[in-house]
Every structure is written in structure tokens, then in C-alpha cells.
Amino acid sequence: xxxxxxxxxxxxxxxxxxxxxxxxxxxxxxxxxxxxxxxxxxxxxxxxxxxxxxxxxxxxx
Amino acid sequence: xxxxxxxxxxxxxxxxxxxxxxxxxxxxxxxxxxxxxxxxxxxxxxxxxxxxxxxxxxxxxxxxxxxxxxxxxxxxxxxxxxxxxxxxxxxxxxxxxxxxxxxxxxxxxxxxxxxxxxxxxxxxxxxxxxxxxxxxxxxxxxxxxxxxxxxxxxxxxxxxxxxxxxxxxxxxxxxxxxxxxxxxxxxxxxxxxxxxxxxxxxxxxxxxxxxxxxxxxxxxxxxxxxxxxxxxxxxxxxxxxxxxxxxxxxxxxxxxxxxxxxxxxxxxxxxxxxxxxxxxxxxxxxxxxxxxxxxxxxxxxxxxxxxxxxxxxxxxxxxxxxxxxxxxxxxxxxxxxxxxxxxxxxxxxxxxxxxxxxxxxxxxxxxxxxxxxxxxxxxxxxxxxxxxxxxxxxxxxxxxxxxxxxxxxxxxxxxxxxxxxxxxxxxxxxxxxxxxxxxxxxxxxxxxxxxxxxxxxxxxxxxxxxxxxxxxxxxxxxxxxxxxxxxxxxxxxxxxxxxxxxxxxxxxxxxxxxxx
Numbered sequence: 001x002x003x004x005x006x007x008x009x010x011x012x013x014x015x016x017x018x019x020x021x022x023x024x025x026x027x028x029x030x031x032x033x034x035x036x037x038x039x040x041x042x043x044x045x046x047x048x049x050x051x052x053x054x055x056x057x058x059x060x061x
Numbered sequence: 062x063x064x065x066x067x068x069x070x071x072x073x074x075x076x077x078x079x080x081x082x083x084x085x086x087x088x089x090x091x092x093x094x095x096x097x098x099x100x101x102x103x104x105x106x107x108x109x110x111x112x113x114x115x116x117x118x119x120x121x122x123x124x125x126x127x128x129x130x131x132x133x134x135x136x137x138x139x140x141x142x143x144x145x146x147x148x149x150x151x152x153x154x155x156x157x158x159x160x161x162x163x164x165x166x167x168x169x170x171x172x173x174x175x176x177x178x179x180x181x182x183x184x185x186x187x188x189x190x191x192x193x194x195x196x197x198x199x200x201x202x203x204x205x206x207x208x209x210x211x212x213x214x215x216x217x218x219x220x221x222x223x224x225x226x227x228x229x230x231x232x233x234x235x236x237x238x239x240x241x242x243x244x245x246x247x248x249x250x251x252x253x254x255x256x257x258x259x260x261x262x263x264x265x266x267x268x269x270x271x272x273x274x275x276x277x278x279x280x281x282x283x284x285x286x287x288x289x290x291x292x293x294x295x296x297x298x299x300x301x302x303x304x305x306x307x308x309x310x311x312x313x314x315x316x317x318x319x320x321x322x323x324x325x326x327x328x329x330x331x332x333x334x335x336x337x338x339x340x341x342x343x344x345x346x347x348x349x350x351x352x353x354x355x356x357x358x359x360x361x362x363x364x365x366x367x368x369x370x371x372x373x374x375x376x377x378x379x380x381x382x383x384x385x386x387x388x389x390x391x392x393x394x395x396x397x398x399x400x401x402x403x404x405x406x407x408x409x410x411x412x413x414x415x416x417x418x419x420x421x422x423x424x425x426x427x428x429x430x431x432x433x434x435x436x437x438x439x440x441x442x443x444x445x446x447x448x449x450x451x452x453x454x455x456x457x458x459x460x461x462x463x464x465x466x467x468x469x470x471x472x473x474x475x476x477x478x479x480x481x482x483x484x485x486x487x488x489x490x491x492x493x494x495x496x497x498x499x500x501x502x503x504x505x506x507x508x509x510x511x512x513x514x515x516x517x518x519x520x521x522x523x524x525x526x527x528x529x530x531x532x533x534x535x536x537x538x539x540x541x542x543x544x545x546x547x548x549x550x551x552x553x554x555x556x557x558x559x560x561x562x563x564x565x566x567x568x569x570x571x572x573x574x575x576x577x
Contacts, residue, residue: 013434017437028116028445035109038109043108051094054089057089057442058090060086
């Protein structure tokens with residue numbers, strides 16, 4: 001299953017990159033109003049999504 | 062301890078890209094994650110600081126990505142019309158010598174593009190042309206990267222030099238002579254390196270005269286224009302002067318045929334086809350010049366902007382990042398100028414009947430989207446890493462560690478601090494913003510002439526900005542080397558390290574002479 005997933009990921013790099021890019025960019029934009037109001041819980045949630053985007057890219061071969 | 066921890070993200074990127082040959086996207090992800098963890102656990106970066114850093118990074122990323130997307134689109138518009146192939150077939154008629162082609166396009170034309178555009182445009186525009194001319198993709202990235210590095214400080218209409226003035230508070234009249242001198246002298250060396258990157262040592266010996274002629278003309282122009290007070294036009298005018306003598310020089314220069322020469326005797330020059338092919342890039346230059354120099358148009362395009370205010374940010378260790386407002390003038394952005402050029406070029410090529418496949422616009426857009434995604438992710442990650450490092454005090458820790466550790470050898474180190482800043486942020490401007498005041502303070506404390514140290518800072522940053530991962534990604538992706546950025550960076554380092562060493566030497570000599 002993991003092998004199949006890795007195979008799919010490496011064959012569709014541009015789609016994975018697009019998903020990772022959106023996971024980084026959209027939460028980054030959403031962070032501005034959240035940071036202004038200092039809503040710490042939402043800040044960590046959004047940063048976690050950005051971290052996921054980066055992990056997704058790193059996991060690509 | 063703090064210095065070592067602050068170095069880890071950069072060290073990891075260097076090891077992964079240069080040692081393990083990872084692509085920039087993967088290495089950037091690791092760099093980002095490590096910077097985030099170290100900033101939180103050791104440098105006391107809180108959630109609000111991290112959040113605003115991330116927004117700032119998004120802003121800076123968009124600044125770069127607009128150019129990459131626009132450059133790719135223009136390239137795809139031209140390539141779909143067969144323009145790149147036509148230029149590739151036609152330019153050897155000007156000079157069949159690969160080394161001379163590299164000097165004309167990869168040095169003089171790259172300097173010109175840096176003067177009017179900058180922000181990665183020279184490499185993004187020229188690399189595909191050189192691939193079309195038969196250069197290997199690696200050489201196609203290396204040549205314009207080295208070729209434009211000397212013109213970055215006074216390029217982009219002087220934005221990096223303006224940053225140095227703003228961050229230090231010293232007037233242009235004080236800063237420009239030494240900065241212009243260092244960069245003009247290094248420009249000559251970049252010419253030799255361009256020849257070497259094109260065809261090796263044999264080309265350096267063979268092309269010594271045209272390199273000297275071009276280097277002297279561009280360097281002297283660059284220096285005197287900058288010193289005369291027109292520093293924002295120095296690279297632009299140097300590039301124009303280089304191009305003006307380049308073409309007659311290339312025609313006069315007829316080397317003996319050898320293995321490195323393209324044989325195009327059976328491929329007659331078609332002036333109409335070449336004019337049509339070049340029109341896309343001519344439109345780009347025209348649009349950039351119009352936006353820069355026609356004030357009403359510039360004002361009109363600048364009416365809509367995104368402005369984001371960032372508050373003062375303080376870490377738990379009391380490192381302060383001052384409040385700032387960032388603006389993005391979307392419609393007059395260099396990237397948007399590339400989009401305008403793409404649009405008008407597409408219409409022009411379509412009217413000329415150069416598109417043969419059905420639905421060319423769809424082919425161009427899907428091709429562009431496929432090619433830009435890897436670069437987009439890596440830039441988003443690396444810029445995020447750089448901003449987190451900057452706002453959490455990691456960058457300042459690195460700079461202070463370098464300065465205090467070197468003492469009397471500081472003049473030798475100053476250019477490397479500038480180079481480090483440019484490498485991390487991908488920009489001579491950002492390096493000057495981050496390190497300008499620090500260099501000024503350290504120079505004053507150690508009793509060195511600030512203008513010399515700051516010249517070392519900006520010249521080091523200018524020349525090293527070409528190895529910044531963000532720029533390497535742009536070059537590699539436009540030349541079809543996406544995922545092989547480590548290879549490009551490794552090769553670029555071979556040329557960049559001696560150039561920064563040269564600036565170190567100039568800075569040391571400058572300080573020594575000024576102490577008399």
C-alpha cells in the first residue's frame with residue numbers, strides 16, 4: 001500500500017507539488033487576521049497545516 | 062551554541078542539495094522545518110511572531126513567484142510559436158562561436174536585463190534561449206547566472222543600493238564610489254568566467270580580447286554613471302553600452318573553425334522569421350522601459366497595491382524586529398510586466414500564424430502550470446525559512462558570530478556576510494536590509510572606513526545572490542533542470558566563491574589603503 005502510494009506520488013509530482021503549495025500558501029494568508037487577533041490555537045492549527053505541506057514535499061522521491 | 066543552531070537550517074540545505082543532490086523543493090522543506098523547530102525551542106519565537114513571519118514570507122514569495130510564473134509563460138508563448146528554435150538557428154549567423162554567443166547573450170544581454178528588470182529575469186529569460194542555441198542545460202543556467210551577478214547592486218534601477226542607503230543612513234555619494242569600483246572590477250572577471258563556462262580554458266584564451274573590450278566598456282560606464290549620481294541607471298546604461306559594442310565586436314571576431322563552432326552554412330538566415338521570433342522579447346524590453354520611464358503609466362499601474370502592516374515582533378530572548386509595512390504594486394510588478402509581454406506576444410505570434418497546434422493558449426497554460434509547481438513550492442518553503450530566521454534573531458546571531466570571531470580579519474569576512482544574506486534571502490536588497498546596519502556598526506567599532514566595508518557587503522551580496530536557492534530554482538526550472546538544482550548550485554559555487562574571495566581582497570586592500 002505504502003509502495004503503491006509512493007509510486008503514485010512520484011508519478012504525479014506536479015499534482016503533489018500543487019497540493020503542497022496550496023497547503024503552504026492558503027494557511028499563510030489566513031494567518032494574518034488570526035495573528036492580528038492573537039488567536040493562538042488557530043495560529044498553531046494553521047502552522048501545522050503548513051508543516052504538513054512541507055512534509056508532503058519532503059516525502060517525495 | 063546559538064551560532065551552531067542558527068547555522069543548522071542553512072547547513073542542512075547545503076548538505077542536502079550539494080552533498081546528497083536533493084532538489085530545492087525537498088531541501089527547502091527540511092530547511093523550513095528545522096528553522097521552525099530551532100526558532101521555537103531555542104530562540105524564543107512565539108506563535109504570533111511565527112504567524113506574522115509566515116505572512117511576510119507569503120508576501121516575499123509572491124514577489125518572486127510572479128516573476129517565475131511570468132517568465133515561464135513568456136517562454137512557453139515563444140516556444141509554442143517556434144520562436145526559441147528560430148533564435149537558436151539564427152544567432153549563430155551573428156557569431157558561430159559558442160563562447161562569443163555566451164558573451165553577447167549571457168553577459169551583455171543579461172546585464173542589460175538586470176539593469177531594467179532584475180529579480181531573476183536575466184536567468185529566466187536567457188537560459189531557455191541558450192538551450193535553444195545548443196548549450197547544455199547546465200551551461201545555459203550557469204552562463205547568465207554568472208553574467209548578471211556583477212550588476213545586481215545597481216540593477217533593477219538601483220533597488221539594492223537604495224536598500225543600502227536606507228539601512229545605513231549614509232548618502233549615495235559616500236557609498237557609490239567603492240561599491241561601483243568593486244563591482245566594475247569583478248565584472249571583468251565574470252566575463253572571463255562566462256567564457257570559461259561556455260567552452261573552457263581554451264575559450265578564455267581565445268576570447269580574451271573581446272572579454273577585455275566588453276568588460277572595460279561596461280565596467281567603466283558602470284563606475285562613472287554610478288559615481289556621477291545616476292546610480293539607479295548604472296547597470297542599465299552599462300548593459301546598453303555593452304550591447305552596442307557587442308554586435309559589431311561579434312561580427313568582427315571571426316575565430317578559426319573548431320569543434321566548438323556550430324556549422325550553420327546550410328541554414329540560411331531568415332530576417333523576417335528572426336524578427337518575429339525576437340518580437341516577444343522586444344515587447345518585454347519595451348514594456349519594462351515604458352513602465353520604468355513613462356511616469357504617467359507608472360503612476361497609473363501603481364494605483365492598486367496590496368499593503369500589509371506588520372507590528373513590532375519580539376522574541377522571548379528580546380530580539381526585536383521593527384514594525385514595517387510591505388507593499389506589492391501588483392500591476393506594475395516586474396512579474397506582471399512579463400505577463401503583459403506574454404499576452405501581447407501571444408496575440409502577435411497568433412496574428413503572424415506561428416501557432417500550428419489547435420488550442421495553443423490551453424497548451425501554453427497547462428505546460429506552464431506543470432513546469433512552475435516544483436519551483437513554487439521550493440520558493441515558498443525557503444523564503445519562509447529565511448523570514449523565520451530573520452525575525453527570530455538567527456540571522457543576526459550568524460552575522461555577529463562571524464564578525465566577532467574574525468576580529469582584525471573582519472574586512473575579509475564582511476563580503477561573506479553579505480553573501481550569506483543574499484544566499485539565504487535570495488536577494489542583494491534583502492541582504493543589505495538585514496546586514497547593512499550591522500556592517501556599519503561593526504566597521505565603526507573596529508575603526509574601519511564604513512564605505513569600504515559596506516562596498517564589500519553589497520558587492521559580496523550582489524555576486525552571491527546568483528547562488529541563492531530561489532534564483533537557482535528559477536534558472537534550473539527554465540532550462541529544464543527542475544529537481545537538479547543541487548548540480549546547478551555545485552557548479553555555480555565554483556565560480557562564485559572566487560568572485561567573493563576577490564571582493565574580500567578588494568575590501569581588505571581598501572581598508573589598508575584608507576588607513577594610510
